[in-house]
Amino acid sequence: MSQIRAKIEKVLDNAERLNEVLNAFLTIDREYALKRADELENSPIHGKLHGVPIAVKDNICTSWTRTTCASRILANYRPQYNATVVEKLLAEGAVIIGKTNMDEFAMGSSNENSAFGIVRNPWDLERVPGGSSGGSAAAVAAGIVDVALGSDTGGSIRQPASFCGVFGIKPTYGRVSRYGLVAFGSSLDQIGVFGRTTRNVAEVLEVISGRDERDATSADVPVPEYTKQLDDEIKGVKIGFPRSLFGEGLDAEVKSTIEQAIENFASIGAEIVEIDLPLLKYGIAVYYIIATAEASSNLARYDGVRYGFRAEDVHELRQMYYKTREEGFGAEVKRRIMLGTYVLSSGYYDAYYAKAQKVRTLLRSDFQAAFQKCDVIITPTSPTVAFRIGEKTDDPLAMYLSDVYTVTANLVSIPGISVPCGLSKEGLPIGMQILGNYWSESLLLRLSNAYELFFPIQAKPKVWVEKE
Amino acid sequence: MKNGWEAVIGMEIHAQLSTETKIFCACPTSFGETPNSNTCPVCLGLPGALPVLNWRAVELGARAALALGLKINEVSIFARKNYFYPDLPKGYQISQYDKPFSSDGILTIMTAERDDQGRPIEWKPMTIRIVRLHLEEDAGKNVHEGLPEVDKFSYIDLNRAGTPLAEIVTAPDFRSSWQAYDYVNHVRRALQWVGASDADMEKGNLRCEANVSVRKIGETGFRPKVELKNLNSVRFMQKAIEYEINRQIEAYERGEEVVQETRLWDEKNNCTRVMRSKEEAHDYRYFPEPDLPPLIVSKEWIEKIKAEMPELPDAMRDRFIKDYGLSFADANQLVSEKSLAEFYEQTAKLSGSPRTSANFILSELLRELNNAGITVAESKITAEKMAELIKLRDEDKINNIQAKEVLAEMFRTGKSAHEVVKEKGFEQISDVATIEKLVEEVIEKNAKQVEDYRKGNQKIFGFFVGQVMKASQGKANPKVVNEVLKAKL
Numbered sequence: 001m002s003q004i005r006a007k008i009e010k011v012l013d014n015a016e017r018l019n020e021v022l023n024a025f026l027t028i029d030r031e032y033a034l035k036r037a038d039e040l041e042n043s044p045i046h047g048k049l050h051g052v053p054i055a056v057k058d059n060i061c062t063s064w065t066r067t068t069c070a071s072r073i074l075a076n077y078r079p080q081y082n083a084t085v086v087e088k089l090l091a092e093g094a095v096i097i098g099k100t101n102m103d104e105f106a107m108g109s110s111n112e113n114s115a116f117g118i119v120r121n122p123w124d125l126e127r128v129p130g131g132s133s134g135g136s137a138a139a140v141a142a143g144i145v146d147v148a149l150g151s152d153t154g155g156s157i158r159q160p161a162s163f164c165g166v167f168g169i170k171p172t173y174g175r176v177s178r179y180g181l182v183a184f185g186s187s188l189d190q191i192g193v194f195g196r197t198t199r200n201v202a203e204v205l206e207v208i209s210g211r212d213e214r215d216a217t218s219a220d221v222p223v224p225e226y227t228k229q230l231d232d233e234i235k236g237v238k239i240g241f242p243r244s245l246f247g248e249g250l251d252a253e254v255k256s257t258i259e260q261a262i263e264n265f266a267s268i269g270a271e272i273v274e275i276d277l278p279l280l281k282y283g284i285a286v287y288y289i290i291a292t293a294e295a296s297s298n299l300a301r302y303d304g305v306r307y308g309f310r311a312e313d314v315h316e317l318r319q320m321y322y323k324t325r326e327e328g329f330g331a332e333v334k335r336r337i338m339l340g341t342y343v344l345s346s347g348y349y350d351a352y353y354a355k356a357q358k359v360r361t362l363l364r365s366d367f368q369a370a371f372q373k374c375d376v377i378i379t380p381t382s383p384t385v386a387f388r389i390g391e392k393t394d395d396p397l398a399m400y401l402s403d404v405y406t407v408t409a410n411l412v413s414i415p416g417i418s419v420p421c422g423l424s425k426e427g428l429p430i431g432m433q434i435l436g437n438y439w440s441e442s443l444l445l446r447l448s449n450a451y452e453l454f455f456p457i458q459a460k461p462k463v464w465v466e467k468e
Numbered sequence: 469m470k471n472g473w474e475a476v477i478g479m480e481i482h483a484q485l486s487t488e489t490k491i492f493c494a495c496p497t498s499f500g501e502t503p504n505s506n507t508c509p510v511c512l513g514l515p516g517a518l519p520v521l522n523w524r525a526v527e528l529g530a531r532a533a534l535a536l537g538l539k540i541n542e543v544s545i546f547a548r549k550n551y552f553y554p555d556l557p558k559g560y561q562i563s564q565y566d567k568p569f570s571s572d573g574i575l576t577i578m579t580a581e582r583d584d585q586g587r588p589i590e591w592k593p594m595t596i597r598i599v600r601l602h603l604e605e606d607a608g609k610n611v612h613e614g615l616p617e618v619d620k621f622s623y624i625d626l627n628r629a630g631t632p633l634a635e636i637v638t639a640p641d642f643r644s645s646w647q648a649y650d651y652v653n654h655v656r657r658a659l660q661w662v663g664a665s666d667a668d669m670e671k672g673n674l675r676c677e678a679n680v681s682v683r684k685i686g687e688t689g690f691r692p693k694v695e696l697k698n699l700n701s702v703r704f705m706q707k708a709i710e711y712e713i714n715r716q717i718e719a720y721e722r723g724e725e726v727v728q729e730t731r732l733w734d735e736k737n738n739c740t741r742v743m744r745s746k747e748e749a750h751d752y753r754y755f756p757e758p759d760l761p762p763l764i765v766s767k768e769w770i771e772k773i774k775a776e777m778p779e780l781p782d783a784m785r786d787r788f789i790k791d792y793g794l795s796f797a798d799a800n801q802l803v804s805e806k807s808l809a810e811f812y813e814q815t816a817k818l819s820g821s822p823r824t825s826a827n828f829i830l831s832e833l834l835r836e837l838n839n840a841g842i843t844v845a846e847s848k849i850t851a852e853k854m855a856e857l858i859k860l861r862d863e864d865k866i867n868n869i870q871a872k873e874v875l876a877e878m879f880r881t882g883k884s885a886h887e888v889v890k891e892k893g894f895e896q897i898s899d900v901a902t903i904e905k906l907v908e909e910v911i912e913k914n915a916k917q918v919e920d921y922r923k924g925n926q927k928i929f930g931f932f933v934g935q936v937m938k939a940s941q942g943k944a945n946p947k948v949v950n951e952v953l954k955a956k957l
Contacts, residue, residue: 061516074515081509083516182515187758216520216760294758297548300559301513305624321552344550344753353755 002041004051008033008095011053014465015097015144021125021463023117024138026058028098029065036095047092048207054089055139055148058099059106060191061180062086069182070114071104073302073309073328083180084215085149085191085208092207100135100148104330105299106156106184108132109399110392113332118389121163122461123428127386130160133194137164140194143465147204148194153185154287155381155406157192158418162381162431165420165461167195167448169205172438173413174219176205177212183298185291186217188410198449201417202226205441221439229442230449235269237447240374242277245405251384257422257430258380264421264455265378265447273374279366280408282359287407288400289343289356296340302328335396364412367437375443377435379405381418385428409435417444420457427459469644470721475713476681476690477642481655483634483665484606484673485528491605491632492519492562499671503611503625511630513557518759521546525603525632526763529569530773532634532664533601535780536655538573540770544602546757551750554624555608563604563635565754569763573598576782578800579650591800594647597639603763606631634664640679640690645709652676652702661781661806669701676705681726682716691716692728696740699733708733712740784809792822801830807845811854818855821862828858832872836879848882849875857885864945870894898945900952903936906944907952910935921957932957 012030019025033053040051056062059069061079068074082090089096103113111119111134119134121127122142129138133150137160140148150157152170161168170192181191191208195201209223241262246255266272304310304324311323329337343352370377382402392399409416415438418431436444469475490497493510509517533540547565576595580588608626615623636655642648656674659665667674681693694712699705711733716726730749731740779787781803788799803809812829816822833854837844857878861871866889877888889895897903910932911918921928936949 059516067515069515077515079509079516080514081517178516179518180516183759185758214520215518217518217758293755297550297560297753297755300550300552301515301557303552303554303559305554306512306557307514317554341753344755346751346753349753349755 002038004041004095005034005037007051008037008053008097011097011145015139018142018144018463018465022120022122022138022142024101024119024129024135024142024144025055025098026068026070026101026116026135027065029096032064033095033097040093040095043093045093047094048203049089050093052094052147053097053145054094054204055098055100055136055145056086056096057102057133057136057148057150059102059151059182059184060086060149061182062096062099065099067099067182068116069105070102070116071329071333072115073324075115075309077308079180081180084177084212086180088208089149089204094207097145100133100139102135103132103156104333105182105295106132106151106153106189107295107332107336109155109159109402110387110389111135111160112389112393113330115330120389120463121386122463123165124386124426124462127388127428128163130163130382130386132156132160133168134160136194137161137166137168140164140166140196141461142463143196143460146196147200149191149204149208150194151181151184151189151191152406152410153188153190153291154410155403157194158381158406158416158431158433159403161194161418162420162433163386163429165423165429165431165457167198167201167417167419167452169193169201169417169441169444170409170415171205171209171441172219172415173410174217174221175209175415175439175441177208177210177215177218179212179214183294185294185410186298187294188287188291190410198419198445198452199227199230201448202230202445205445209441224442226442226445230445232446233269234446234450236271237269237376237443238271238273238374239265240275240370240377241272242275242280242370242377242379244276244278245280245379249383249401249404250380253424254380254382254384254430257424258378258432261421261432261451261455262378265451268450268454270447275370275373275377277366277370277377277408279359279363283363283408283411284400284404286356286359286363287403287411288339289352290360290411292336292340293344293353294340296337296344299329299333299337304328332396360411363408367408367412367414371437375436376440376447379433379435381405381431381433385424385426385430405433414438415441415444417448419448419451421451421455423457423459429457469713470717472684473682473717474643474685475645475709476640476683476693477645477648477709478640478679478693479636479638479642479648479651480677480679481636481652482606482675483532483636483655483659483667485525485532485632485634486663486665487522487524487528487632489522489524490630491522491525491603492630495630497631501627503623503627506627507629511557512626513559519562519757521760521763522632526569526765527773528632528664529601529603529634530765530770531662531777532636532659533570533573534774534777535658535662535664536573536598536601536636537575538570538598538601540570540765541568542765542767542770543567544569544763546603546760546763547754548757550753553607554622555610555626555629557608557626557629561605561607562757562760563754564602567762568600568602570602571600573601575654577651577654579647581644581646591796596641596651599637599639601634601636604633604635605629606633640681645706645713648678648709649702649706652705656702657781657804657806662777675699676702678705678709678712680709680712680716682713682720692726694726694728694740695730697730697732697743700735704733704735707738708740711738715740778806781806781809788813792816792826794823794826798826798830802826805843807843811844811851814851815854815858818851819858819862821858824858824862825854828861828871828875829854832875833879836876840879847879849878853878853884860885860889864898864947865889865896866894867896893943895943896945897940897943898948900948903940903944903948903952904956906936906939907932907949907956910939911956918957929953929957
């Protein structure tokens, strides 16, 4: 048996076995993955990811298998084309073993909004893995794959990375093509990478980044070789410490862990400077206006006319729209479509959407002012460790507020990475978020890599492939 | 118009831009293909697909804008117009809203009221404001005919979805249906002239909507307006507006109110019917399209497009009047279509007789063209051949009646003027020796008349001319005949 096939078979076995516990995958395509493994074994071309198994979030289009967005409305939807990132992964020899579970249409922070069941956190099965890319985070955390793709609209990579104790980067808006990423908030969405190590993240980010003619918002900015710059010096890097963000609402243990992490950085040569981000507190309000406005429009195409779910027993057009969307979408998606429709409505547009755009512009200046003083900014990724399943489901506002540290990066289009930096007393991972200026992915990865090497976390989650 | 009332009309035109491919994807815009064959993930609105602007649509949009006197904005923003309809695959149309591609246009058109037979009474210039011309994508089509079980199913053809359109909106500056009619014709010609659009209403690549209200003369505000749709030809449009003006005036005079609504022109019954009321009007929830960056064009680019523009019809008309001494009416008719204007100018230059060329083209050639239902570009007659004919006539080689016959034959066969003249034996005899011979024969045969003439009966000179012409089978050059006769008698 070929080496690649043997490796992929083992990965598939692990995925299938652990999925019964974790529900991290919506689709595991064994037949496809093995066929692909055989093709690669005989291929004379050896790409950067030759034979590397990868999991892909189920809102990224794959032409050979369904792409559901964890929604009933797309339960059996099979795209006609591959997303640009998928094409790029395949061109470098990656093996996509399956599609990961998520909050429906990436709307959520806990993965409890999947139409196909919640994902469990490998560190504690009674807790959420975070969201919306919870399946990808859990699959990497449990050791099924070393890398997975996610998408991040307001923290959907960084927050689950933090909850699951893995590395997760959201690149600068425009760094990675969105072509084939099912849109949620088009001006905020960005595909990114989860990795067991910083190097894993860098290897994949290097492959998927770059200008794409099919995405007019992708940037024509050269892509550095992240992997080659990982070990570069971090001495003298100025880390911004926004003290005012370490106050109310932040869990004490998370607070002390992040403060310790900042001190750790100082001990290996980084310089710490205090900074202020006075407008960051408006981030959540602005985010939930812009994201829902764009979502209300992006999700209009799911009307039962051309593809996806269509309600049965309908007799006229309006009824078909109403019933299809009522039955096809889950509660959180409907809530956000309604919010978004409201903020764009005539008479309300200026008070909500137009004002939010103005504050968004101010937030950009706020960050640019901060980046005059420092190279990166460190905050907690989430104010708490992973919460219990069901803990916040009845309180959507509390759930929204937990995105306070992550949403602004999307609003101002800057990159951010979540780096595991400790465990709580209960043994749950804590992540710090490092934010950098536009196109500073290389610096973020360098800092992450340095931290990983100097302050490694040895503990493994309860659910872990090598235990059995 | 009924005493004391005036109409207030604003026009919206949607013109399909003549690109090879759609505005946001590479699918062809070709017409009449198998339903849903000119489609891809982008124009089907599949999840994850993204629009990329076709620059050719921007260039043609710019030509259209410049041809209509609009100012091109260096920065414009695409916006989403949100509404649900089965022929709209994304649930929104990518259009432009508060920052359109071009705006602030001032356009002068020629317009005339018509008499009972529909004949123009007096052409006058009129200046109207064009608020904006913006770029957007077309929707697909719902098909309800010619397919199985149409009573149970609706069919959707998305071949048209994503076709580039220019939407052209005027201020409410028209005061009669004929002004609106002349405006639409002006726009059609302008768009065709600069190659921006085929602007053919029958094929649906030019569509009109009219916003109509009426008010008492002297009122400055506006009364509720009615939006008229389903205007499938310029003539229907004019009739629909006329009907609507009268309907509204009559309603007010009965003491009723006119409500803001959308009405359709009913071709069969010659009236307008309610399509939807104001309460049912959409809230389109426009917002900037996040998938497309702002459309930015430089001053240099705008200048380049300007430099590439052909001479516009009104400028050409004025030049024809000045350079070729044509009347306004003739010049105006010659620039009614670009190929005709170009044909005329070439003919005028080649023949060296601009006025004869204009007369001949406008009377004889246009009649042939109208009868055949084609344009000059589609006909077999070239400017070279036409000029040849004009020369023959100018040099008196053929007379007027013959020239008409020759043209008809040229039009039918595509032969040159010389060929036809030769075949028909029309060549005029101007050779003095030949004519002298004929004259001598006539003198010989009519001794009595000659004697009368020589005695002083000058009146019978015409008789001799007639006899000579008859003897020459009409081919003799009358001028030469005159001279020879006078000498011989």
